Amino acid sequence: MFLDRVKISIKAGNGGSGAISFLRTKLVANGGPDGGEGGKGGNIVFVATKNMNTLYSFRFKKKFVAGDGENGAKKLQTGASGKDEIIEVPCGTVIIDAKSDKIIADLYQDGMKFVALKGGNGGHGNAYYKSSIKQAPHYSQTGEVTQSREVVLELKTIADVGLVGFPNVGKSTLLSCVSNANPKIANYPFTTLYPNLGVCAVKGQTFVVADIPGLIEGASEGQGLGHYFLKHVERVRLILHLIDISESEGRDFIEDYKKINLELEKYSKELAKTPQIIVFSKIDLLSEEEFTAKRARFVKEVNLPHLEISGATMKGVEELKLAVLEKLATLPKKAPLDIEEHDFDKKDNTSINITREDNGTFVVSGGKIDNFIRGVILSDTRSFAYFQTKLQEMGIIDMLKERGLKNGDIVKIKDIEFEYMD
Ligand SMILES: Nc1nc2c(ncn2[C@@H]2O[C@H](COP(=O)(O)OP(=O)(O)OP(=O)(O)O)[C@@H](O)[C@H]2O)c(=O)[nH]1
Ligand SMILES: [Mg+2]
CATH class of the missing domain: 3.30.300.350 (GTP-binding protein OBG, C-terminal domain)
Structure with missing residues (x-):
């Protein structure tokens, strides 16, 4: 099962309390106060990792609590700090404050860290309160108690290249030809039910390819599966728009091309502006003459640069990889989402x-x-x-x-x- 949106609750650790203690030795019957400070509570820290590509692990665990700080002790000993709760998420996870709906972090790169909630402060021990007028304070301060908060994690996959097209046009086949990925391939629509990622190596360089479920007409209104998964190609730099030029499913390939573009446009103007390489697939199913005639029609009606491949014979696949590498070199890296101004981690010091x-x-x-x-x-x-x-x-x-x-x-x-x- 694929999971790309989940609500979880998080709570930083409470601070430990300060100690009340007095130094007692054989020589000094009633020594001064020596109660140490309480330890700080643990933080809630999110870390992006490339070893995960879904939020599936959050299906059963939805509550995360960092360790509490320990209480202070005699001989001015400060309590141990609470253990941070480290929450691993896939790269491209956007963290949203469930209450205000604001984006508070975008962990788009492997290893990126975000301290979402800071642990509570420890309380002062009685040694802290010693003064010239109060030589032996019999009190200390309790640790700061933290509140639990809710956040929504939303995965917006990070990849350089996205494969887009009708179902069954050969997107997953292409991913398996160019990368280490092993997606399910079959001769029926909607074989791919969730995004697959693969790393393509060419000329000593690599790029990441995302394969998503096929789109159909009306996808932007919720038909089929594709629309839901378009968020996983929102952050790609380049779209490979696959068109089955063999028309093996009986649809007109130029109509296919226009319909997919329309769906992208309806989903988001930004996505529609993402550079595309048009790729004719399944060319092995056409004779030389048929292919030439169809291409001539495309040139006449659309007249845009295109490449052609066969996932069956591998014809054109190497050329496509090189073309992608070349194109990517001209495109800027995608930046993380803008973080909105928020008061998520602001401690509540005002409510009564x-x-x-x-x-x-x-x-x-x-x-x-x-x-x-x-x-x-x-x-x-x-x-x-x-x-x-x-x-x-x-x-x-x-x-x-x-x-x-x-x-x-x-x-x-x-x-x-x-x-x-x-
Ligand atoms: N002859 C031929 N068949 C191909 C080619 N590429 C894919 N196929 C076949 O077409 C069918 C669909 O391929 P997939 O790669 O699963 O298609 P898809 O676009 O990922 O489909 P969805 O996941 O349903 O959107 C499979 O039976 C493939 O073997 C090709 O270049 N030539
Ligand atoms: Mg597929």
């Missing part, structure tokens, strides 16, 4: 949400709350006083009142639960 549980308890959550609460230690009286003042200052009490908060109501903020009194 208030919800109510069935029993009437008010629940306050959101990115701004998460950040604020990391530094609050209930067991420390000064910290708790800070918490109470901050609730007023941040406007949370007012927001709660707007939602009907009265004396005696229960308010829950992360792990903190208290009864409200004016």
Whole structure:
């Protein structure tokens, strides 16, 4: 099965919490604070690899979570960083933020890396809070908690050359003649059900060829399979437009040529502008005279340069390979897609949400709350006083009142639960 579009969820690792610890030795009964910092959470990293050519591996695994940072420890030991989650994707994978629909990365070249989400920061250990007025802080900061996000992976194959034409015209046969690929070939339409890639070597150089399912009239309106797969030739530099000049299927070969161009045009103006080499296929099925007469008709009606091949006898195949190499040398390399301005990896430091549980308890959550609460230690009286003042200052009490908060109501903020009194 071929899979070229999939939605997955990704989450960077949480930061580890800072430690609360005090140095204790035989000589110093009550030494200073030595709680170390929490470790950083692991990142979510996408890497393009030429060893994959479909997104099939994402069929069953759709959730990716990087490792959490470890908590800090005594003797000022910083917690270990969480392990990055490395997600391999085929070259040409475009990453789209599922929420905003914006393109956030285009991994078009082997080895390209993209850090999609950064791990959470570790919390400070109690050693960090030591000051001249606070010699023995009994508190530390918890690690930053990260949110999971959804992205769509869409594969837009990267190849130099795309094979385009009606079904059964010999596209896969040509791919098998010019490259190491071994596509399925058979005498019925829609033998090819998904794109095949092959590497063609000629004169010590190589280029990549993509063979896609055949197109039919109405493809751009969804007829057949071809339309769906045209995205896999959107990024080629050169199209080989194959036409069965033997008319073995009973269609007029010049009509075929025009219809395919029309479908390309309807799919995308850009694709229609991609340079083409017109290739007559199955010439072995015609006599010399028949071929000459048909070619004369093509010259009269279309009058464009063309080449001719037989996948059966290999006639013309070497010439075609050389012509492709020569043409490619004149064409610019395709650039990756433009990345749109986005705030995908922007941490949520601003949201405050208030919800109510069935029993009437008010629940306050959101990115701004998460950040604020990391530094609050209930067991420390000064910290708790800070918490109470901050609730007023941040406007949370007012927001709660707007939602009907009265004396005696229960308010829950992360792990903190208290009864409200004016
Ligand atoms: N005689 C002759 N037969 C050919 C030639 N090229 C391909 N064929 C035959 O034509 C049939 C179709 O070939 P494919 O290569 O599968 O055609 P395709 O364009 O990939 O077809 P789809 O995948 O269905 O779009 C097969 O039976 C091939 O053996 C050729 O040059 N000469
Ligand atoms: Mg085929």
